[in-house]
Amino acid sequence: MQFTKMHGLGNNYIFFNLLEMPMENEDFAELARTVSDVNFGIGSDGIILMCPSDVADFKMRIFNEDGSEGKNCGNGLRCVAKYLFDHMYATSTNFTIETLGGIVSVEVEADKKRVVRHVTIDMGKPQLLKGMIPMKGDPLSSAINESLSIGGQIYPMTCVSMGNPHAILFVDDVNEFPLEEVGPVIECADLFPERVNLGIVQVKNRQELHYRVWERGSGITMACGTGACAAVVAATLNHYVDRHIPITVQLPGGKLMISWDENDHVWKRGEAAYICHGELAIEGIIPVENK
């Protein structure tokens, strides 16, 4: 089974090209748990499938390290867009990709050798209603700087869905905040029936945010594209940054340029890169639960 390992700002996934190999009846959750394991597998934040689509040019599915299926993946989308253009599946620099969180439009920037480095994605409209995050409470209300009681602590949270759920917490210093400790508590709080990605944000100035993430299903990663979008939406709603101008979001793995435009669409521009191509020797990999 052929695979490609790629990353967007260090948020790395094992990619399988289902345009060439259908992989029917595969247990993708188990495959994600197995190949994501750094000791018994390849080591990654999860797996991403590149598939045919009936409603867009292509389709992306993402499974987190724990085998749970994510509904969107901003860093993964840039990698998929690069792969599809570089390998000539996409013939235009503009095309669409279906995700469980909705259809996104991408634009790739290719060099003279037709190799992509930067990708811009229209991530669509953020969802703010609790019923759409989803989270408990009045489904027609939203959580903007709302004091949420979780694990005996009160957290002033702003919750945003970019097709997948994000809880955003503004802190004084992202490097001082105990993310390893608080992340799993908030990820699995009863308040979030489908769990949640926790993003912590430090406002550097009105054009720059620093962001770290505890991802649902993967824990701390080097970057989260949908989370960076949610951070800019939350910072705008809390009047820390201005709307319609590009905001630099600095993540541990690098930076993204994000803007929330006058049509309520969130745009994200950033890099994508290959790590390696390979052949998965499934028989050589011990399923994680058999360790």
Ligand SMILES: N[C@H](CCC[C@H](N)C(=O)O)C(=O)O
């Ligand atoms: N853990 C996320 C999926 C991956 C999102 C992230 N890697 C990104 O780049 O957006 C979820 O379950 O909602």
